[in-house]
Amino acid sequence: MSGNFSRKTFPISEIIKGWCSMSDTIVFMSAYETTKYSKSKLLFEHKPELKTLLKKYHLTYILMNDKLISTKGALKLCSEYDYINQSTSFSFMHLDKGQDIDDFKEIVERTGFCIKLLHAQSVLLDSVYFKIDYLICMESFLVHINSHLFQIDPIVFSLNRALIVSLVAINEWQFFGEDPATQSENRISEIIYDNISGFFSEMTGKKFVPQEYSFVHNTLVLSNEINDVADYLCKLISIRELPSPPENISTTENYRYYPQDGVSVITDFNPDDIDVPLYNGILLEAIKLYVYLSQIINVEITSDMNKVIRNDLYLENLFFAPHVPIETHNLLHYIYKTKSFQHHKEATKLKISYMTAENESKKSRNSVLLNILLYIVSLIGAIGTLDTLECKLNIPFKYSFFIVIIVFLILGVIWGITEWRQNKRF
Numbered sequence: 023m024s025g026n027f028s029r030k031t032f033p034i035s036e037i038i039k040g041w042c043s044m045s046d047t048i049v050f051m052s053a054y055e056t057t058k059y060s061k062s063k064l065l066f067e068h069k070p071e072l073k074t075l076l077k078k079y080h081l082t083y084i085l086m087n088d089k090l091i092s093t094k095g096a097l098k099l100c101s102e103y104d105y106i107n108q109s110t111s112f113s114f115m116h117l118d119k120g121q122d123i124d125d126f127k128e129i130v131e132r133t134g135f136c137i138k139l140l141h142a143q144s145v146l147l148d149s150v151y152f153k154i155d156y157l158i159c160m161e162s163f164l165v166h167i168n169s170h171l172f173q174i175d176p177i178v179f180s181l182n183r184a185l186i187v188s189l190v191a192i193n194e195w196q197f198f199g200e201d202p203a204t205q206s207e208n209r210i211s212e213i214i215y216d217n218i219s220g221f222f223s224e225m226t227g228k229k230f231v232p233q234e235y236s237f238v239h240n241t242l243v244l245s246n247e248i249n250d251v252a253d254y255l256c257k258l259i260s261i262r263e264l265p266s267p268p269e270n271i272s273t274t275e276n277y278r279y280y281p282q283d284g285v286s287v288i289t290d291f292n293p294d295d296i297d298v299p300l301y302n303g304i305l306l307e308a309i310k311l312y313v314y315l316s317q318i319i320n321v322e323i324t325s326d327m328n329k330v331i332r333n334d335l336y337l338e339n340l341f342f343a344p345h346v347p348i349e350t351h352n353l354l355h356y357i358y359k360t361k362s363f364q365h366h367k368e369a370t371k372l373k374i375s376y377m378t379a380e381n382e383s384k385k386s387r388n389s390v391l392l393n394i395l396l397y398i399v400s401l402i403g404a405i406g407t408l409d410t411l412e413c414k415l416n417i418p419f420k421y422s423f424f425i426v427i428i429v430f431l432i433l434g435v436i437w438g439i440t441e442w443r444q445n446k447r448f
Contacts, residue, residue, distance in 0.1 A: 047244040047296065049304060052211035053311035054185035056219065057319060058234035069227040079221040080161040083129055085136050087156075090114065092129050095121055103144050110141045132159055135177050135301075142301040148344040152309065155180035158218065165210060176214050181308045184315055185215055189239050211239070236322060238314045242307050244288045244299060251280050251287060259285050265361045271352035279303065281310060281353060283362045306353050313337065313357055317366035320373075327377040334370050400430075 070078070073093050083092035090097040097114040104110070114130055116123050123130075136157045143154055158178035165172050178185070189209060219232045241258075248254045251268040265283055272279040277291035277299040286307060291299040320333045341358045357363055 046247070047300065049242040049244075049300075049307075050189050050211070051240045051242060051304070051307055051311060052185075052189065052209070052215075052237055053240070053308070053315045054211070054215045054235050054237045055183065055315055055319060056232040056235045057322065058232075059230040060233050061230060070224060072225070075221055075224055078224075079217055080163070081221060082132060082159040082161060084159075085133070085157040089117075090129070090133070092126070094125055094129065097123075097126055097130075101140065101144075110137075110144050112137050112140070135159075136179075138297055138301040139179060139305065142305045146302060146305055146347055146350045147309075148346045148350075151340055151344045151346075152312075153182060155183060160214065160217065163213075174210055176210075178214065178218055179308075181305075181312055184312050185218065189241070211237075236315060236319045238311055238318060239284065240307055240311050241285045242288070242303050243285070244291065244296065244303065246289060246291065246293060248287060248289050251289070255280070255282055255285060255287065258287075266356075266359070269356060271349060271356055273348045273352065277302075279306070279349075281306070281356055283314075283360055286310075302349075306350065309350070309353060310357055313340070313354075314362065314366070317363065317370065320370050321366060323373075327374065330370065330374055330377065334374070 072091065076082075076084070076091075076093050083090055085091075085099065088099045088101075090099055096117045098117055100113045100115060102111045114123065114126070114133075116126070136159075139157065140154070143152075147153075156179070160176045160178055162173055162175045165174055189211065215235070215237075223231050243258065245254075252264055255264055255268065256262065268280045268282070270278045270280055276295075278289045279299075279302075280287050280289070286303070288299045288303050316333060316337055320330055320337075323330050323333075341354050344354075346354070
């Protein structure tokens with residue numbers, strides 16, 4: 023799954039009806055996963071150089087496993103986790119001896135979000151069940167929303183191969199230094215998804231071009247000015263009553279974290295040390311979005327019952343098997359109890375039952391066709407023996423032929439009625 027978040031710097035009051043304070047930190051997140059690709063029929067498609075693709079899609083760098091790849095070259099990320107102090111030290115070293123690490127100074131300075139997110143991963147996630155596949159630093163771009171111009175600073179990371187972004191529709195957008203602006207009715211999240219998808223499609227020589235995707239949206243608010251969490255959340259998303267009572271799942275004294283469907287808030291944190299609650303919150307929200315997105319995809323699958331069952335078993339195992347810190351465990355336990363999760367869970371069960379019945383129906387139809395074929399073969403075989411009866415027993419061919427036809431006709435009618443009663447839907 024991949025995750026991608028976009029942190030806005032424009033007046034939130036215009037977007038969320040004024041319920042957020044200007045001192046609040048708002049992170050809009052939207053998880054995406056491609057569900058259908060069109061496959062190229064060309065055996066040999068030209069693949070542009072990675073450096074060219076990074077420039078074309080305005081990507082500063084991509085950090086995959088322990089390799090940081092940029093237009094300037096590649097670096098290796100070295101990390102060491104201190105289990106006692108729960109801290110991680112990170113450093114970069116060049117892979118090409120002909121290059122100087124100082125040449126990457128500007129790029130390394132922009133890896134702050136990667137370092138903080140990877141540290142949060144080491145503290146909160148079980149690598150058996152959750153894996154950050156890659157992190158991408160995408161260049162900032164401008165968006166035109168009505169008559170206003172805003173700067174977007176997107177950050178992209180992949181969690182178990184799924185993707186996440188903002189919920190505001192825009193009029194047009196452009197990267198810095200580009201002219202003219204691109205007309206668009208897409209949301210900011212869709213622009214980022216399309217850009218990253220195009221990058222990876224060209225990396226494969228356009229052998230796989232994304233056609234359809236599933237998505238789910240979410241908003242994370244960090245604020246110390248919330249007196250009544252339930253009232254705040256209701257006003258934030260314009261509902262009268264929350265689907266689940268607000269519950270603080272944080273086990274530390276650093277902050278209080280209240281997740282909900284579609285929106286979560288973090289309160290009582292030190293504003294001078296916001297990185298811990300911010301990046302922990304982003305990663306925990308990414309887990310929540312990954313679970314809901316997986317359920318949505320499961321419900322949308324129409325042809326592969328085995329895939330639905332595998333995905334459903336994986337999700338069920340996810341809530342009871344992983345060895346994760348108590349805070350992540352509390353989040354998973356909370357998600358499992360939510361109405362939306364249980365609703366999708368029941369929908370998946372119903373779908374599996376329906377697909378099982380459909381498979382049984384197909385087997386029944388195949389069985390009927392096979393029996394009809396055997397019936398015809400048996401009839402032809404019986405008719406073929408009539409010459410032998412005439413030669414050996416002097417039974418006239420026409421009499422034995424009529425007898426065989428009548429017997430098979432009666433047996434066929436009885437068999438047909440029995441099958442029809444057992445499978446009336448056919």
